[in-house]
Amino acid sequence: MKIKVGISSCLMGQEVRYDGTHKHLRLATDSLARYFDFITECPEVGIGMSIPRKPIRLVGDVDKPKAVAVHDEALDYTAELTQFGEQKAQQHADLSGYIFMKNSPSCGLFRVKVYQENGYPAATPGRGLYARAFTDAHPLLPVEESGRLCDPLLRENFVTRVFAYANWQELKKAGLTPKGLTDFHARYKYVLMAHSPAKYSELGRMLADAGNQNIDALGEQYFAALMTVLTSLASRKTHTNVLMHLQGYLKKKISAAEKAELAQIIEQYRSAQLPLIVPVTLLKHHFNNHPDPYISQQAYLQPYPDDLSLRNAI
Template identity: 75%
Template sequence: MRIKVGISSCLLGENVRFDGGHKHLRLCTDSLSRFFEFVPECPEVGIGMGIPRKPIRLVGDVQAPHAVAVHDYQLDYTAELTAFGQQKAREHKGLCGYIFMKDSPSCGLFRVKIYQKNGYPAAEPGRGIYADVLKKAHPLMPMEESGRLNDPLLRENFISRVFAYSDWQQLLNAGLTHHKLINFHTRYKYLLMAHSPVYYAELGRMLADAGNHDVEALGERYFSALMMVLSEIASRKTHTNVLMHIQGYLKKKLSSAEKQELADIIDRYRTAELPLIVPITLLKHHFNNYPDPYIAKQAYLQPYPDALSLRNTI
């Protein structure tokens, strides 16, 4: 089953923008659509604005801006966009991520211009009205915007979080137990370590006496911390640390030459000579020859389908 992900309609090539055009993001239609079931929304169209239409912009207080028509500030669409966002936040409970259109006064997630009385944008940017409502309603859901997905690290981080979010939702749907929670954490051990060794240790301590806590409450605290940790961008240093930990499971299996080759490949990744996919592929090769049940269930070795090729560029 493909994972349900919300998206700004224009990013799928739909002609819904104010000028009657689109902002087709081919990453979504050519690559991600194989694994994501996109749920498109255009809030301006959703509240009855036509195509084409007069553009809108954010104005006023940075903390509570208004969405108004550029040609007439008396035409205020804030309430309609807010209500539409609240409606969709209730309807879209099955979503595991959202991709927004950058810079949009309705859908922009980061650095949206908020204009002041002098006609210039405020020094502090804001967030689109619709995107802000959804973010507040689903604070743990992975959300990203189109422009930032051009960055290989941000793209990999977002997609990794979407798959983790979906994994957790499946666990909840099957019924959360203390045993399943511990198994989930065990599978995510090295992925968490790659994002933050410090917080990985804290999550381990959180579950140390899991049986003494209500599983639902503990699960909520754990998942909140999990998504916070995974939102951190993993570095070459932390990835190298994880690769070396996993390498240790092969030390009694490999020949001296094989161990030296693996150590060299990991070090060449550390010094940015090679992308992450190279040491990962070599580790998988060795574990195919020398299976280890603990390593086999680690999400780190395959947090998403290999076909996405996300580790080829980081």
């Protein structure tokens, strides 16, 4: 079953922008669509604006801007866009991620200009009103915007978070239990260690007495902490640490020559001579030949389908 992910309609090639064009994101339609069931929304069209239409922009307070027509600030769409975001956040509560259109006064996440009375944008950028309402309603939801997905590290991080979020939703559907929660944590051990070894240990301590706590409350606390950890980018240093841990499971199973080769490949990754896919592929090869029940459950070796090729460039 595909994972439900929200996306700005224009990124799927729909001609819904103010000028009647689109901003087709090939990554979405040519790659991610194999595994994501994209739910499209254009909030400006959703509130009844025409195609084409006069453009809008954000003005005023960066933390609480208004969305007005560029040609006539008396035309205020603030309430409509905010309410539409709140409505869609309720309607799409089953999403596992969202890709927003960059720079948009309705959908932009990170660098949206908020114009001041002097005609210039504020030094601090804002967030589109629809995107703000949606993310306020789902603060743990993995979100990203189209422009940032050109960065291989941000792209890989986003997809990792989407699959983790979807796996958590499936666990909750089945019903949280102390064993289910600790098994989930064990499965994501090396994914977490690649982002923060210290936070992995901290989360483990959180679950130490899981059987004697309210499991639903503990689960929410745990998952909030987990998604916060995964939002930070993993580094070559932390990935190398994980690769060396995984290498340790093979020390009594592979030959001296194979151990030397694996160590060399990991070092070449550490020194940025090779992408992450190379040592991971070699590790998977050895574990296929020498299965380990614990390692076979680890999300790190396959946090998402291999053919997305996201580790080829990091």
